[in-house]
Amino acid sequence: MSEVWQLWTYLSEGPLLWLTLTLMAYLAADRLSLMANRAPLANPVLLAVIMLAVTLWATATPYETYFEGAQFVHFLLGPATVALAVPLHANLGRVRKALVPMTAALLAGSATAIAVALGVGYALGLEIEPLLSLAPKSATAPVAMGVSERIGGAPALTAVMVLLTGVIGAIVATPLLNLLRIRDWRARGFAVGVAAHGIGTARAFQVNETAGAFSGIGMGLNAILTAVLAPLAASLF
């Protein structure tokens, strides 16, 4: 028994175990999501996170130890964002033909996300710091955290809100857009990217390539617009 313990201690402190478990949890989550016919609630991010969080909890492993292995996956977010240029390039003709609706949807979606978050939070009596942390939460995490800091929010709290916004968006998008009878993949993808950044975009790529490309554009453009609109909206409080 003590040998097993020693082996565990050795492995659990290095990056290999946690990197491998992260990939295994994702593959299992992705398989489950496929088996559920990509049902929105069987979101692979959500499922993999639950599996890993339970594992960390059960083995009393600190997040810092886990992240030493998982950071290699986390690091790929940067190159993946750069890679969004490829579907954007492939869909450039359709993008050029949709500049007017894209601009309108970007302004409407971005402003709605900020205004409703601040409005509902204020009406329900949130304190000022969590309220301001909400303003940029539809933008991609690095932008949202930077904006949050500048307007007097708490960046750590904003990071949590950004992740939750992404998961909520990825789960509600399909049933919501079906309910609204929107069949235009450009509109579906774009709106999800604006409202729910990269996690929404990951969902969009699962459903349709055009939706994924437009979602990536929506995410990129809303990163820029949120940096402008959120401070303006926050100055009202």
Next chain:
Amino acid sequence: MIFHITVLLAFQLLGEGISRALLPVLPGPVLGMVLLLAAMLTVPRLAEAIRPTANGLLGHLSLLFVPAGVGVVGHLDLIVDQGAALVAALVLSTVLAIAVGALVFVGVARMVGQADE
């Protein structure tokens, strides 16, 4: 494969540099995406070359959010402390932003005659 990853990283690096020096509002990877798009428009062969790796990476975009997501679980108390108000604000704002964005897109596309072919 190594060449493709090098291209992606080089554009990210370029983007980070420009972000730091000139445009702190925009994150480096977003600038890197814009620069790579410009490069692919100039050199169409580049797009063909890196497409498989780019699509492979984007096909598993969900995976890349898992480490940060696990970190959030440890901070859920921040959300719980704020109670239902915060959850209501998150859910309502996300649902309405998606609905409004998509409806405006479709409505304006129809108005200006840019409906999808």
